[in-house]
Amino acid sequence: MYRDLAGRRDGEERDILLALAAAEGRHEAHWLALLGDDVGKPRRGDLRTRTLGFLARRFGSVFVLALAQRAESRSPYDKDVHATDAMAADERIHEEVVRGLAARGRNQLSGTFRAAVFGANDGLVSNLALVMGVSAAGLSNQAVFLTGISGLLAGALSMGAGEFVSVRSQRELLEASTPSASTESTLGDLDVDANELTLVYRARGMAPADAEAKASRAFAALSPGGSARPITAAIDLPNQHEEIGTGLGAAVSSFWFFASGAIIPIIPYVIGLEGTAAVVVASILVGLALLATGSVVGLLSGASPLKRALRQLAIGFGAAGATYLLGLAFGTTLG
Incomplete structure (x- = not known):
């Protein structure tokens, strides 16, 4: 092997x-x-x-x-x-x-791939729970189908909007922590003896001795024959070069990932199944999908694919079962 x-x-x-x-x-x-x-x-x-x-x-x-x-x-x-x-x-x-x-x-592995697994899983669980809950309450087949479509769109739009805000906020935070490019032009006017540049590096977490050594190298780069190097290149941020993508790209991806999972529970209603038959088929389809996503999560984390798949299945069916029982209770009360 x-x-x-x-x-x-x-x-x-x-x-x-x-x-x-x-x-x-x-x-x-x-x-x-x-x-x-x-x-x-x-x-x-x-x-x-x-x-x-x-x-x-x-x-x-x-x-x-x-x-x-x-x-x-x-x-x-x-x-x-x-x-x-x-x-x-x-x-x-x-x-x-x-x-x-x-x-x-x-x-x-790209963040998009991980987002695909977890986004689809969110769609699977939330829409199965929604569909089972309203089905147990006694709503008509058409009403359950429309509820499922509404849950798909609401969840996918919410995921997309949340991801857009999250990515844009992260990019703005990184930009706020990135040294200004205009700082480079001030190096030549600094007092070498006072060496204010040392404070920049110390503010970034360097020890005083290391900061002084790095500042000295930066000044040496400005001397005749030195290889000028921008100060911004000398200030490294741990996550500055992280690939976070664009807000719009993340929003579109999250929308489709969630929708790809959320559409599975409503497939039985699309093909005309009703009542208990539709709920059973939806549960089987979602169960297979949960096993698949759980296995992928297990492999990515280096854990047992089978255990993670069964855990994913238990969580998903647990949430769906809880809403189904609530639906029965509300349906009986309303009836």
Whole structure:
């Protein structure tokens, strides 16, 4: 599997993966030596391993690395009396190596992709809960359908507006913390002995000695033969270069992500189902979607995809079940 992944990588990542494959080869040699003449015919790997290999060859994505990370964490060598201590230590280190490689991939995933998963999940849960609640209250099929459409539009517009405000606010905060470009032109007029520039760096969190050294280098850049460097380039902000995108782009993305999830609970009503049949079909469709989004969340976080999928399902159905019971209660009261 590591060799398959290496075939889709280059540079340092390829070298690391091939080194992991070589280490697994040493483990293989250990078992072959112990078995001796009893080694038998070569056997295929188990289904999990072969599936990982297939995914590595076809995709080579962060999801494969996340699954490999979990596979390394399940190594039995700690309790296997025939495995050496070095082999057990190798497997523990391999888990951390793969975790590091997977972390690179997770960091490279765009915020849009993460927003897609969580936005769609919000749409699934909120609109299923809404549809089940009003359905339990005894509303007609048409009324339930219109309520679902209203919930889809209201939620998607709310998500889009909220994301627009959030991104614009974040950009404005970053701009407010970014040094002014006009500051560079004042360097030549500063008193070198007083070195007010030191205060700028100290205000940014640098230790006094480090601030003085950095200020001295900035003044040296202005001297004849020095390589002039803008002061703004010398003041680094931890999150200054974060890719936060545009407010409009984030708003449109959030709208469609939410809508893509929120439309699923109303599909049964679109095709003409009514009553209990519509609720059951909507629940099944949303349940499958929740399992899918939960699995993706689990892979992205390096946790168990199955546990995260079941947790997502429980949360979604819990919210929908609560509103369904409320709908029954209000329907009985109103009736």
